[in-house]
Amino acid sequence: MPKIAQELGALQVKRLTHGTVKKAGKGKKVGDPIPALHAVGGVKGLCLHCRPPKGPEAIGARSWILRITVGDKRTDLGLGSYPEVPLAMAREKARELRYRVQFEGYDPIAGKRAAKSALIAERAQQRTFGDVAQQYFEKKCLEFSGKNPEKQRRRLEQHLEDYCLPELGNILMSDLEPRHVVQALNPIWMEKTPTAERVRITIYNVCEMVRHDGILRNGLNPAHWRGNLENFLASPAAIHDEEHQPTVGYEGLPRFWMRLQERDAIPARALEFQILTVARPGEVRFAEWSEIDFKERVWTVPGWKLKGRRDKRQNHRVPLTDRAIEILKMMPRDNGTYIFPGYRGKETMSENALNLTVKEIHEADIKAGGLGFLDPETGKVATAHGMRAAFKDWATEVGNVEDYVSELALSHIDTSSTRAAYKRGQLIPKRRKLMKAFEKYLSSLSRSEKVSKK
Incomplete structure (x- = not known):
């Protein structure tokens, strides 16, 4: 028959405190303070949990525990802190809980969870x-x-x-x-x-x-x-009609290319590299040495750097032409991460560096008596990003390649054919041949001038 706890009075409960270690072991010495659980009687399972004091306090924190079996599982339910909840109130709460569990089938744990969920839901309703x-x-x-x-x-x-x-x-x-x-x-x-x-x-x-x-x-x-x-x-x-980036038109590319090569600055070389790879300006600005494979002559742009790429694990491989490799070898290494550094010790060029280079070439051409480099449809000054559109027009009208090959070169994978090509290895040999022909077209005016001078 289970032992019935002696019913303690209020004064006796007040004197209850934490326990001490009786037998040394597990890092504890005899006499070390430890928590203690004291049965106070009056209601089966009602106990006072006494913790050792922290700091100079003579008595540690004390709280009421009702040890009760719900279903087939023993559970310890908290009834509040002592002395905030006095002995008489603790016994009253314990009797009520025992009655509800034994005769009404009440589950206090489920009840607490439901109350917590209701509180969370109520607070959620108040969120703005x-x-x-x-x-x-x-x-x-x-x-x-x-x-x-x-x-x-x-x-x-x-x-x-x-x-x-x-x-x-x-x-x-x-x-x-x-x-x-x-x-x-x-x-x-x-x-x-x-x-x-x-x-x-x-x-x-x-x-x-x-x-x-x-x-x-x-x-x-x-x-x-x-x-x-x-x-x-x-x-x-x-x-809203989406406004495309102004371009020079592919017919004006050789003349622009010749003017570009006359300039001696890192942004000019970066713009050359961008045109030769038909990459986006941002991809060139943040191009890293670790992405270049000189042996394979390929630049691998990580998927997370590519605009609109849903699968960020899908990288874009760019075949590099002779001039592109030459530009890379011209760039200072200096143990830096990025290929095209900015001015005054900055790691990368500014966001407008490439567009500013295009604008300066346009203004210099106008000053020299030329027509400048304006978009034939809008009349606006061309942009670095617009060079991609010029390449696409050239590839369509002059390049004599399938559309999905030029789309792959531009890192567009919006159609089933380009997606399938990506799975087959991104058509590097075909694209290398295409980019070599594009480089030859870009430098056609420069070569003709050299021949005429001879």
């Missing part, structure tokens, strides 16, 4: 868009990678602070409706359509963080486009 947006911002900052995570962070911060929070910040997520999103987007939807669409996606992503918590009204994301915002806002495709 601003609260969730802050959580989303912190999450994205941990995920940003690539060439310039700080720039990504600043852009997201600007979208939230300038376009989202002023209109939506104080609205409860449970009250957020499509009309609120429309009110936030309306001021910029017509004038800054690309930015407005990115802001809409940001709002959508913030709402997605709580959609599965059952907080959003009707369980629907208020920033969803199809069947929702499309009923209130004009289609971005209908109101």
Whole structure:
């Protein structure tokens, strides 16, 4: 028959304290203080848990424990701290719990979990868009990678602070409706359509963080486009024509190439390298020596550096022509990471270095009595990125290659044929032949001038 604990009085309970080690072992010495659990009687399983004091206190923390069997499992339930919860109150709470468990089938552990879940749900209902947006911002900052995570962070911060929070910040997520999103987007939807669409996606992503918590009204994301915002806002495709980067047109490339080679500066060599590899300017700015294989004459651009690449593990291999290799050998190594360093000891060139070089060549040509280098359709000064379009036009009209080969050269894998080619090894031999022909075309005017001088 189980032993029944003696029923202690209030004064006896007050004197209860922690225990001490009776037998040395496991790093403990005889007399060392240890926690103790004292049965106080009056209600089966009611105990006072006494911990050793921390610091100069004479008595450590003490709390009530009800040791009880729920189903077939023994459980220790906390009933509060002593003396905040006095002996009489602890016994009353213990009796009530025992009765509910024994006669009503109450599960105190499940009850606590349910109460905790209800509290979490109640607090979640009180979260504003601003609260969730802050959580989303912190999450994205941990995920940003690539060439310039700080720039990504600043852009997201600007979208939230300038376009989202002023209109939506104080609205409860449970009250957020499509009309609120429309009110936030309306001021910029017509004038800054690309930015407005990115802001809409940001709002959508913030709402997605709580959609599965059952907080959003009707369980629907208020920033969803199809069947929702499309009923209130004009289609971005209908109101905004994407403006392509100005290009010189492939017919003007040889003359531009000749002017480019007259310049003696690292940005000029970087621009040459970009044209010869038809890479994006950012990929050239952040090109690293470790990505160059001189033996195979290949530059491997990591997938995470490539624009719009869903599979960041899928690298892009670029065959290097004779002039591209020559440019690389001209660059100072100095144990630096990047191939094309910036001025004044900076690791990389500035974001506008290549475009500025194009602009300077254009202005110098105008000054020398030339026509400059303008986009034949828009009349705007060409850009470094626009050289890719000039290559594409040349490859289509002069290069005599299949379309997917030139698309692979541009690191476009939007079609089934280019994706299949990637799996077959990226068609390096075909692309090497194409880029060699392109280099020959670029330098055609320079060669003809050399011949005429002879």
